Amino acid sequence: MAINAPTNRLWWKEPIHSIELGWIIIAFLWGLFMFFFMIAWHFIGDQNLSTETYRITTDQFQEKVEAFADEYAVKDANGEAVEINGTPLVAPPVGGDVYILGRLWEWWPAIELKKGQSYRFHISSVDWQHGFSLQPVNINLSVHPGLEHVLTLTPTKAGEYGIVCNEFCGIGHHTMSGVIRVVE
């Protein structure tokens, strides 16, 4: 029994039964497959998380985001900046850089993208850690203050998308939100 010493003192010399051996081989091969499939997806898949990251101070990042928001702010017919519920809407050029910052408690600014086009997203936080959770796409990233994470995103469908925060960031965590609008 498992609570007694092995009955055979030389237990390590007992043969392994075929059922156990077969299962060990299956588990081993499956593990090996799962390891190589992660590598393979970098070649055959279109969803691989970039790890391009730069150290940056929170002030520097905030300046970059504000400059970006000024430059590409969407204006209405009267030349007034368009806002979505108080958040300025910014439409970066196709293939261009997009800056989004997380802070207590919003994702800023709101972004307008074109379907099927690629953009270089720069994401960071200016205070605590946040969780960039793009919904309903369900892309979820960790966001650190002081680390500028750069990745290329290509929206495949038009519509209104939400950004939720899924890293606890204090008492207003559940109000932290953002918007990405994808147009045809």
Add this chain to the structure above:
Amino acid sequence: MTAIEIGHIGTSGAQYQYRTCKFTGRRVERSAELLIRANAVAAVVFLAVGGLFGLLVALTRWPAVQLLPADWFYLVLTGHGANVLLFWIIFFEIALLYFASAVILGSRIATPKFAWLGFLLMIVGAVMANYAVLKGDSTVMFTSYPPMLAEHWFYLSLILFAVGALIGVIVFFATLVVAKAENTYNGSVPLVTFGAITAAIIAVFTLASGAIILVPTWLWSLGLISGIDTLMYKIVWWGMGHSSQQINVAAHISIWYAIAAMTVGAKPLSEKVSRFAFLMYILFLQLASAHHLLAEPGLSSAWKIVNTSYMMYLAVMASMIHGLTVPGAVEAAQRRNGYTRGWFEWLTKAPWGNPAFSGMFMSLVMFGFIGGITGVILGTEQLNVLMHNTIYVPGHFHGTVVAGTTLAFMAMTYIVVPLIFQRDIILPGLAKWQPYIFGLGAGGISLFMMGAGTLGVPRRHWDIAMTDAANAYEFSPAAYLMMGLNGISAIFAATGGLLFVLLIVGSVLFGRRLDVPGAKLNFPLHDDSKVVSQYGSEATFKLPGTVTLVTIFFLTFILYYFVNWKYLSEIWQFN
């Protein structure tokens, strides 16, 4: 005293008080027994507190109920994590380590005073942590990621608790030395003790990682250090946070083997294979904290892929091996007991009315199907991005730590109370149902949280309606349904948990005394004299039932794995 005892190693002397257990024939030493009792009682107390917090969390996350206000929700959630994931589990594990060394090996416990010091430190740490959390300025969640800062008492309490636990682990190792020196057993240590040794070795690594990260964080909270690097913190913290779950796995798998042995007379199919699988946990699981870091910036893909899998998911392989050998040992034993008809008579005629057995078997099945498979999905570099920090993650680890570890520990308690407290389980008719009620709830919360996570619901979030948000995202009605079902499941789990606490406390206080002549157990242990047939041998057994079960498991695993890749391939492209 301590020094004198060390000086007397090898003279199994009269100064130690032993009794012989009338149900198992084992020698039980008095100090070991008292230490196991104290740690087990503390464990159950913190389970009660943490479980209550858990119910409050689930009822708050049920959108139609939303019981607590936001500040209390985040506070209680922090307390829930600390009480159940640390205090309940580690107190129980210390009791288990003493059981697996002193009781199973028939030895005295080494340095009991030192062990009591460890226990005291753990109590002080656990109470201080609850004080710090309930005071309200340490609402930083279990992970306490910087630069969010808790009060310094919070970090200090965890450090004290960890030091106390480390002392318990050292006493365990010392007891092994004593048992060996005093020749209390022959040959190799039993498999259960071997499993406990792996758990203890992983615990040393875990507590060291905890010290490396919590001590500087504590100094930072005192203003002695200017800052903590957020990414470095996560890497080292998960060296503790994940490895501590490996202690749990090694511990609850040891319990599976122990309960299978004590309730149906199971012996390992092959000592070599089962021990090798435990050994792989030490070699390959404790460092695999990388799967918590797959959605982080600043770590290369190569680093993530290698460290999340060690080239071939060897630790997953170890769990898959136990997933075969534990039910396999049960099947072989039941066939020896005479249940040989068909593929599954061994299972249908198993002692399902014994809460130790039913809890163990449900723990085995749910840990594999719910906790295990989803853990591998989360530990896959690209797939992780689909559910990182969604409520899928708590869904997964409630499958491992609640449906797996906690249920196994509860099952073991039904054996520990009669054998170590020498009191019988009260209300056996009710006790029989407890594992099913708790298991149903635990399985439900795991599955429904994962369902909600697949729909994007974030973890640690007070209000998915985002009522006060500027740009509220509207979650689908299915997400609300899932969170409601999660709340209902939590009520089941809490009912089962409350029942457990009442039954155990009631048994310890009012259970029929078993230290009198002729006493019998309400839930009898396996009687080895009842073995009717010599079923096979290590070389010839046949296990059609177990082979069927693992085949179903493996097909489920493959199917679920590729379903997630299909889902991933359809979302926005990113690289």
